[in-house]
Amino acid sequence: MDGDLVIRRASRDDLNSIADLVLRLKRLNEEFDPLYTIRADAPEVIKSYIESSFDNDKIIMLVAEYSGRVVGFLRAEIRSRLFYEPPFEGLITDLYVLPAYRRMKVGGALIDKLIELLKKQGIYLVSAEFPPMNKIAVEFYENMGFKPLLYRFFKKVE
Amino acid sequence: MKSNSTDQWYDLSLKIHRSYGGKIEVIPKVPIKSLQDFSILYTPGVAQPSRVISRDPDQSFLLTSRWNMIAVVTDGTRVLGLGDIGPEASYPVMEGKALLFKYLGGVDAIPLPIRARDPDTFIDIVKSIEPAFGGINLEDIESPKCFYILEKLRESLEIPIWHDDQQGTATAILAGLINALKLVGKKLSEVVIAFIGAGASNIATANLVIKAGAKPGNIIMVDSKGILYHEREDIDSLMFSNRWKYDLAIKTNSEQRKGGIPEALKGADVVIAASRPGPGIIKKEWIRAMNDDPIVFALANPVPEIWPWEAKEAGARIIATGRSDFPNQINNSLVFPSVFRGVLSVRAKTISDDMALEAAYSLARFAENKGLREDYIVPRMDELDTYIQVAVDVALKAIDTGVARVKKSKKDLYDEVVRLIRSAKSKLDALMNMGLIQ
Numbered sequence: 001m002d003g004d005l006v007i008r009r010a011s012r013d014d015l016n017s018i019a020d021l022v023l024r025l026k027r028l029n030e031e032f033d034p035l036y037t038i039r040a041d042a043p044e045v046i047k048s049y050i051e052s053s054f055d056n057d058k059i060i061m062l063v064a065e066y067s068g069r070v071v072g073f074l075r076a077e078i079r080s081r082l083f084y085e086p087p088f089e090g091l092i093t094d095l096y097v098l099p100a101y102r103r104m105k106v107g108g109a110l111i112d113k114l115i116e117l118l119k120k121q122g123i124y125l126v127s128a129e130f131p132p133m134n135k136i137a138v139e140f141y142e143n144m145g146f147k148p149l150l151y152r153f154f155k156k157v158e
Numbered sequence: 159m160k161s162n163s164t165d166q167w168y169d170l171s172l173k174i175h176r177s178y179g180g181k182i183e184v185i186p187k188v189p190i191k192s193l194q195d196f197s198i199l200y201t202p203g204v205a206q207p208s209r210v211i212s213r214d215p216d217q218s219f220l221l222t223s224r225w226n227m228i229a230v231v232t233d234g235t236r237v238l239g240l241g242d243i244g245p246e247a248s249y250p251v252m253e254g255k256a257l258l259f260k261y262l263g264g265v266d267a268i269p270l271p272i273r274a275r276d277p278d279t280f281i282d283i284v285k286s287i288e289p290a291f292g293g294i295n296l297e298d299i300e301s302p303k304c305f306y307i308l309e310k311l312r313e314s315l316e317i318p319i320w321h322d323d324q325q326g327t328a329t330a331i332l333a334g335l336i337n338a339l340k341l342v343g344k345k346l347s348e349v350v351i352a353f354i355g356a357g358a359s360n361i362a363t364a365n366l367v368i369k370a371g372a373k374p375g376n377i378i379m380v381d382s383k384g385i386l387y388h389e390r391e392d393i394d395s396l397m398f399s400n401r402w403k404y405d406l407a408i409k410t411n412s413e414q415r416k417g418g419i420p421e422a423l424k425g426a427d428v429v430i431a432a433s434r435p436g437p438g439i440i441k442k443e444w445i446r447a448m449n450d451d452p453i454v455f456a457l458a459n460p461v462p463e464i465w466p467w468e469a470k471e472a473g474a475r476i477i478a479t480g481r482s483d484f485p486n487q488i489n490n491s492l493v494f495p496s497v498f499r500g501v502l503s504v505r506a507k508t509i510s511d512d513m514a515l516e517a518a519y520s521l522a523r524f525a526e527n528k529g530l531r532e533d534y535i536v537p538r539m540d541e542l543d544t545y546i547q548v549a550v551d552v553a554l555k556a557i558d559t560g561v562a563r564v565k566k567s568k569k570d571l572y573d574e575v576v577r578l579i580r581s582a583k584s585k586l587d588a589l590m591n592m593g594l595i596q
Contacts, residue, residue, distance in 0.1 A: 028394035099397070099408055100388040136397060 005106060007113045010061035010073070015050060017070035018063065022046045025096040032133040035154060050075075060090065062113055064097065064106045072097040074110040078123060090118040092128035111144060164460055181253050182260070182269075187223075219292065219505055219563075226502055226578075228293040229270045230255050233280055236300040236323075236358075239435065239459060245271035248298055255297060255322075255494075261586070262545050263495025264578030265502060267295065277303050281310050288315055292502050295494065296321040301358040302400040318501045318509045324362035326490030326497070329514050330536065331363045331430060331455060332370055333521035334488050337535040338476040340526070342451040344427055346371045350449070352422040354440065354463065355433030356381035361402050363430060364410070369511055370518070375412025378422045379403075380433075385422050387414045420444045428453040431463040439463035445472035454478070457488055476532050485533035492537060493517055496545040500552030503574055504562035513555045520551035542579070549575045 010018060023046055029036040039045065053059040053075060064072030075094040081087055092114070097106045115126055128146065130137045175181070188199060197203050207221040219225040234248035252269035259267035270287075274280040284294060284307075294317065299307060308321045320326070339346055351372060353360045356379050368374050379386045386407040396404040415421060423429055423444045429452070433439055436456065440463045445452055454474040456462035462479040469477045478486035497517050501509055524537050524544045537544040550571050556562040566574070589595040 024391075024394060027391070031395045031398060098389065099393050099404075102408075 004067070005104070005109060006065040007062060007109050008065065010054075010063045012051075012054060014063050014070055015047065018050050018061070018073050019043065019047045021070070021073045021096045021098070022050065022075075022094055024098075025094055029131055029134075032131045035156065036131065060114060060117055062110050064101070064110055066101060066106075071101040072106045072110055074114060076114055076118075076126075078118075078121070081125075086123070086125050088121075088123045089125040089127050090114060090123055092126065095128065095130075107140060108144060175250060180250075181257050215289075216563075218289070223266060224290065225292050225505065226264075227266045227268065227291050228259070228295055228498060228502070229268050229284075229287060229291050230259070230295045230297055231270045231272060231284060232297040233274050233299055234271050235275065235298070235303070237298045242300065245273050252297060255295070258491055259295075259495055259498065260582050261495075262491070262539075262542070262579070263499040263549065264575075264580075264582045265495060265498045277307050277310075280307055281314075284311055284319075285314060288317060291317060292505070293318045293320070293498055295319075295498065296323075298323065299358075301361070302402055304358050305361070305400075305402045312508065316507055318498075318506050320494070320497065320509050321358070321362075322490050322494050323358045325366075325509070325514050326493045327359035327432070327457075327488075328363040328366040329493045329497070329518045330488050330490050330521070331359075331457070332366050332515070332518035333492070333525075334455065334478050334486065334536045335367065335428065335430075335453070336370075336518065336522040337525055337530050338428070338453045338478070341530055341532060341535070342427075342453065342475055344451070347373060348376075349427035350376045350378065350425060351428040351430060352419075352426040353377065353379045354419055354422065354429060354431035355458075356386065356403050356406070357432065359457075360430065360432045361406060363432075364406055366511070366514060366518070368409075370515055374406075374409040377406075377410040378415055378426065379406055379410055380419055380422045384418045385411065385415055387411050387416060389414070390416075420447070423448050425449050427451075428455070430455045430457070432457045433463060434458055435461045436463040437461055437465050437468065440469075442468055442472035445469055445474055448473075451475040455488060476535060478535065482539070486535050487538070488536060489539060491539055492521060492544065493548070496548035497552050499545065499549035499575055499579065501556060503549070503564075503571060503578075504553045504556050504566060505564045506553075506556040507561050507563065509552075510556075510559060510561060512559055513552050513561075516555040517548050517552050520548045524548070545579055546572070546575050549579075 023043055026038055026042060030038050053061055058078045060076045062074045063070045073094065073096050074092060076090045076092045079089050079091050081089055095107060095110065118126060128141055211217045211221055230252045232245065232248050232252055234245035235242045237243050237248045237251055248271045249269060252271055256267035256269050259265040272283055274283050296308060296319065304321055304324065308319065308324065311319045339349065351367065353364055364377055364379060383392065388408045390407065393404065393407055396407060419440060424447045427449045431440060435458045440456060445454060452474045453476045454469045455478045456464050456469065457480045459480045466477045466479060466484050478488045480488060497509060521536060521544065524547050525535060550568065553571050554568060557565050
């Protein structure tokens with residue numbers, strides 16, 4: 001692939017590209033379980049989800065750009081941990097890289113940049129959430145040195 | 159008329175299968191003259207070769223039939239065009255394959271349909287039968303399971319493993335493609351190739367033609383949902399459900415072409431269709447929209463995606479099908495007997511992609527030496543010398559690339575291959591002449 005990889009903070013100009021990537025990510029989850037069925041209004045909801053994140057200083061959004069095109073996206077929320085040390089974590093809620101740009105360490109570069117920004121705020125814990133059936137994500141985070149620390153169980157009640 | 163004649167084959171075949179009760183049997187290959195011979199061939203004498211093998215299991219290749227014995231293994235999940243008909247129903251096909259292995263390659267093959275739908279169970283079973291065989295031929299296993307099974311078994315077995323629906327077909331197609339391109343004066347590294355269908359054979363063929371020098375970006379693959387491109391909506395789910403197709407979606411189609419079969423064929427130099435029975439899957443006007451001198455491989459059975467005469471009328475320069483009643487039959491029967499003859503004769507540990515490529519080049523050379531024509535791009539199945547040549551070339555490649563356990567000179571290899579292939583036929587002829595087989 002020609003061109004240079006740039007990792008930078010997302011700006012409002014990126015909104016449409018980011019919304020497209022997030023929709024792809026959520027659609028992928030749809031494969032895993034009926035409880036991940038995409039709502040009909042998901043495209044609009046995603047846009048407002050991203051838009052409101054811009055105004056929130058507890059949220060970090062990064063994009064990966066290749067030759068001027070947004071090809072990857074990361075969104076993380078800074079959360080308090082009431083009972084444990086360290087007291088804050090940066091939780092990656094969304095991470096997606098376009099297929100043609102995978103296996104080029106784009107995801108890793110986004111996470112490295114996030115860690116760098118978190119450290120500047122004195123935050124030394126980073127986490128990620130995703131469906132457990134996503135074996136590729138499991139492998140990716142394991143390779144990045146993450147380990148599972150929390151289960152979240154779901155049950156639909158009729 | 160066509161369907162009539164196919165129906166006649168069906169009737170006749172059922173009759174033959176019923177009257178012979180199958181097609182193969184086991185016959186001893188050592189002389190037995192008196193009761194005393196059993197003390198040598200069986201107990202107590204047989205304990206001695208067993209002792210020797212127990213000290214050195216590799217001796218099993220010298221002291222037993224293992225060196226020339228393979229298993230034709232299937233789970234019966236994708237048999238011919240019949241689909242998931244189960245292991246018992248696949249038996250006639252496996253037995254037919256075993257017959258061709260012996261008759262065309264001098265290879266002893268055991269039909270082995272197994273009840274194992276789960277891929278890991280299948281893999282465990284094949285691993286556990288390894289001691290009995292010199293090689294494994296996988297057959298008629300549904301995609302994408304077949305890719306996973308082949309990949310895992312290639313990693314773990316010390317004997318060659320081959321999935322004929324992938325590798326055999328890919329090798330035969332590549333051989334035909336090499337010669338077709340020679341006839342139209344085009345280079346593999348420059349042509350645009352449209353693949354219609356993304357099942358086991360076309361995925362394997364795309365990978366093999368890339369190995370042979372085609373540019374991945376110049377390949378356009380079409381599956382049931384249309385042209386594969388790396389931002390197609392279902393691409394992420396493909397990453398989980400069929401990562402072999404996913405890999406091709408990422409590296410092919412550099413122009414990100416979208417659409418269906420007509421869009422894929424537009425301006426293409428070659429179309430390789432292995433999709434579903436025609437006619438009418440590929441339309442004449444789509445062939446007209448291809449580049450000059452179109453090469454059309456319409457390989458669906460029993461009816462090709464487009465009839466050869468229709469393709470010709472639409473301007474196709476070279477046409478191949480999977481059928482023996484049309485010229486240019488692209489058929490894995492041209493490949494598997496000789497590939498296994500070659501690897502068994504040098505006790506190869508594997509059948510590498512380089513060896514598959516060599517088989518394709520060798521097949522192509524055979525036809526070229528006979529004189530290429532638009533209606534003769536690959537050898538015909540009845541040209542028995544082709545099996546000898548390809549077997550020797552594959553064996554030599556195994557020796558060159560260090561996967562052969564036994565090294566032999568080209569002359570010795572040639573003599574052995576000729577002897578083994580001819581003896582299979584001579585023995586059958588003799589039995590037929592004596593009226594023991596009629």
